[in-house]
Amino acid sequence: MGSLIxxxxxGDLSSNLQQKLYVNFDRGGNLPQLCFRLLSDQKNAWxxxxxxxxxxxxxxxxxxxxKGFSVRLQHNPGRIKxxxxxxxxxxxxxxxxxxxxxxxxxxxxGILYRNEYLxxxxxxxxFSSHFTVSHLDHYPQAIAEPIEILLQLMADFGxxxxxxxxxxxxxxxxxxxxxxxxxxxxxxxxxxxxQEEKRRTxxxxxxxxxxxxxxxxxxxxxxxEASNLTTMGSVFTRLLTALxxxxxxxxxxxxxxxxxxxxxxxxLVIFPRRKHRPEAFFKEGEDRVVVSPxxxxxxxLLITPVRKDFDRLDAAAVEGIYREVSLEGxxxxxxxxxxx
Numbered sequence: 001m002g003s004l005i006x007x008x009x010x011g012d013l014s015s016n017l018q019q020k021l022y023v024n025f026d027r028g029g030n031l032p033q034l035c036f037r038l039l040s041d042q043k044n045a046w047x048x049x050x051x052x053x054x055x056x057x058x059x060x061x062x063x064x065x066x067k068g069f070s071v072r073l074q075h076n077p078g079r080i081k082x083x084x085x086x087x088x089x090x091x092x093x094x095x096x097x098x099x100x101x102x103x104x105x106x107x108x109x110g111i112l113y114r115n116e117y118l119x120x121x122x123x124x125x126x127f128s129s130h131f132t133v134s135h136l137d138h139y140p141q142a143i144a145e146p147i148e149i150l151l152q153l154m155a156d157f158g159x160x161x162x163x164x165x166x167x168x169x170x171x172x173x174x175x176x177x178x179x180x181x182x183x184x185x186x187x188x189x190x191x192x193x194x195q196e197e198k199r200r201t202x203x204x205x206x207x208x209x210x211x212x213x214x215x216x217x218x219x220x221x222x223x224x225e226a227s228n229l230t231t232m233g234s235v236f237t238r239l240l241t242a243l244x245x246x247x248x249x250x251x252x253x254x255x256x257x258x259x260x261x262x263x264x265x266x267x268l269v270i271f272p273r274r275k276h277r278p279e280a281f282f283k284e285g286e287d288r289v290v291v292s293p294x295x296x297x298x299x300x301l302l303i304t305p306v307r308k309d310f311d312r313l314d315a316a317a318v319e320g321i322y323r324e325v326s327l328e329g330x331x332x333x334x335x336x337x338x339x340x
Contacts, residue, residue, distance in 0.1 A: 014101075016101040016102055017101060017112070017118075017136065020101055020104055020108065020109050020110055020118065021109065021110070021112055022038050022041070022109040022110055022111055023037075023038070023111055023112070024111070024112045025111050025112065025113050025114070025119075025156075026114055026115065027114075031111075031113075031156045031157055031158075032157055032158065032160075032161060034111055035111065035119060035129070035131055035182075036129065038109070038110070038111055038119070038121060039121050039129060039131075041109075042107075042108070042109065042121045045107050045109075046105065046107035046108055046121075046123075047107065048105060048107070048123045049107075049108075049121050049123045052078060052122070052123040052124055052125055053125060053128065055076075055077070055078045056076075056078075056125060056127075056128060058077075059074055059075060059076050060074070060075040060310065061073065061074050061075070062310075064313075064314065064315050064318055065315060066218055066315045066318055066319050067216070067218060067315070067319060068215075068216030068217065068218065069189070069190075069193060069216060069217050069218050069300070070189045070193070070300065071189060071300050071301075071302055071315075071318050072188075072189055072300060072301050072302070073302050073304055073310055073313060074126070074301055074302065074303050074304065074310075075304050075305070075307055075310035076126065076303050076304070076305055077305050077306075077307075078124050078125075078305070079124055079126065079303050079305045080290070080305035080306070081124070082124060082173055082292075084290065084292070097138060097174060097176060097177050098174065099132070099134040099135075099174050099177040099179055100138055100177065101118075101136065104120075105123075108120060108121070108123075110134075113133065113153070113156075114149070114152070116135060116136060116149065117133050117134060117135055117136065117149070117153075118133075118134050118136060119131055119132075119133050119182070120132045120133075120134060122181070126183075126187070126296055126301065126303060127183050127184070127187045129183055129184055130181070130182075130183050131181065131182045131183065132179055132180075132181055133153060133163075133179060133180040133181065133182060134177065134178070134179040135177065135178040135179065138176065138177055139177070139178040140168065140175070140176050140177070140178065141166075141167070141168040141172045141174070141175045141176065141177065141178055141179065142168065142178065142252050143165055143167070143240070143252065143255070143257070144237055144240055144252065146178060147233040147236055147237060148229060148230065148233045150163060150165060150180060150257075150259060151229045151232055151233055151259070151261075151266055152229065153180065153182070154259045154260065154261040154266060155229070155261050155266070157182060157261070158261060158262075159185070159260075159261060159262035159263070160184060160185045160262075161182060161183070161184060161185055161260075161261075162182065162183060162184070162185055162187070162188075162191070162258055162259065162260055163180055163181070163182050163258075163259040163260075164180060164181040164182065164183070164256075164257065164258055164259070164295045164296065165180050165181075165255075165256065165257040165259070165295065166181075166256055166294045166295050167252060167253075167254050167255050167256060167273070168252065169254050169276055170254040170255070170256060170273045170275075170276045170293075170294065170325075171256055171276065171292070171293065171294025171295055171297075172294075181295075185260065187296070187299075187301060188258070188296060188299030188300050188301045189299070189300030189301065190217070190221075190258070190269070190298075190299045190300045191258075191260075191299070193217065193300075194214065194223065194269065198215075199214050199215050199216060199217070200212040200213070200214055200215075200223065201213045201214075201215060203336055204336065204339070204340060206235050206238070206339060207231050207234070207235055208226060208227070208228060208231055209224055209225070209226040209231060209232055209235040209236075210223075210224070210225040210226070211223070211224060211336060212224075212225070213332075213336075217322075218318075218319050218322045218323070219271065219298060219322040219323070219325075219326035220271065220272050220326045220327050220328075220329055220332050221269055221270065221271055222239075222269075222270045222272065222332065222336075223267060223268070223269055223270070224236060224239070224266075224267070224268040224270065225265060225266070225267050225268075226265065226266055227264055227265050227266070229266065232266050232268070236268060238339055239270070239335065239336075239339065240252065240253065240255075242335040242336070242338040242339050243255075243272065243335045245335075245338060246331055246334045246335045246338060247331070253272065253273075254272070254273035254274065254275070254276070254327075255270055255271060255272055255273060256270075256271040256273065256294060256295035256298050257269065257270055257271075257295065258271075258295055258299055269299075271295065271298040271326065272326070272327035272331075272332055272335075273298075273325055273326060273327055274325065274326065274327045274328065275324065275325050276292070276293070276325065277291070277292050277293070277325070278291065278293075278320070278321045278324045278325060279324065280321075286308075289309050289313070289317075289321075290304070290305055290306045290309055291303070291304060291309065291313075291321060293321070293322075293325050298322075298326075302318065302321075
């Protein structure tokens with residue numbers, strides 16, 4: 001990816017990129033400050049974003065106490081299109097890619113990030129400052145190769161922010177176009193729960209990278225912590241390879257990632273998955289539950305775009321959804337053991 005030579009690397013921005021460029025961020029500067037400026041200006045200039053952000057005022061939330069963990073349900077009708085999206089490979093190949101430069105809405109602009117990505121405001125936000133970080137080229141969604149840029153992005157946003165990744169088969173809104181998400185820290189219940197040391201069990205240390213399993217979350221979660229970007233990326237890739245071998249896969253295993261950076265340390269919270277949507281999603285009539293878990297949902301902020309689902313979901317139902325879509329603990333243990 002990084003070896004491609006592009007016109008804008010020579011100081012001659014392509015016409016498509018020039019039209020969409022708000023400002024360039026390469027090294028140095030305050031990335032969160034630039035993002036807030038972008039958000040403010042885009043609300044004034046781009047009606048879809050303005051309406052999307054306004055719709056958050058009507059979002060309703062309620063908390064559920066589950067066995068050992070908490071979940072916040074969010075009734076967000078604006079996310080219905082995303083929750084119902086057909087993310088099958090055939091459909092993804094047939095429809096126009098809404099993250100490609102020539103498909104972006106007329107009023108949308110973004111921050112050029114390290115000459116490879118465009119940071120965009122999300123017009124269907126889950127929280128008030130919700131950004132999409134999209135690759136300039138139409139690469140498929142996959143994390144092994146761009147893991148270091150994900151880690152660099154975490155460091156550039158700094159403490160107080162989270163960077164998110166959805167695998168192509170478990171939450172990515174555009175599985176054929178490489179992208180991440182970013183937003184302020186404190187949006188998902190799991191962020192607070194992970195600060196409780198009693199939940200974390202140190203499994204091993206690999207090249208200075210600490211591996212933790214997390215207890216009492218109702219779904220599987222692995223934490224990787226390290227102070228070296230390159231080593232973290234390398235060990236993470238080894239974990240992906242171990243999961244592929246255990247699951248007998250030739251493609252990326254289903255995972256969601258929430259990344260945090262503070263005190264010069266990277267923390268990756270990895271949710272290994274066995275399926276994208278629970279069986280209830282595919283039922284008809286009153287039995288259908290429109291819940292389509294991605295990384296935000298796995299982090300404990302469960303998006304329910306349909307009002308009846310928001311009203312009727314209880315702790316037992318949520319616990320069942322997490323069990324159904326999360327990879328079994330024994331398989332996770334086998335993957336970790338394979339790395340020893």
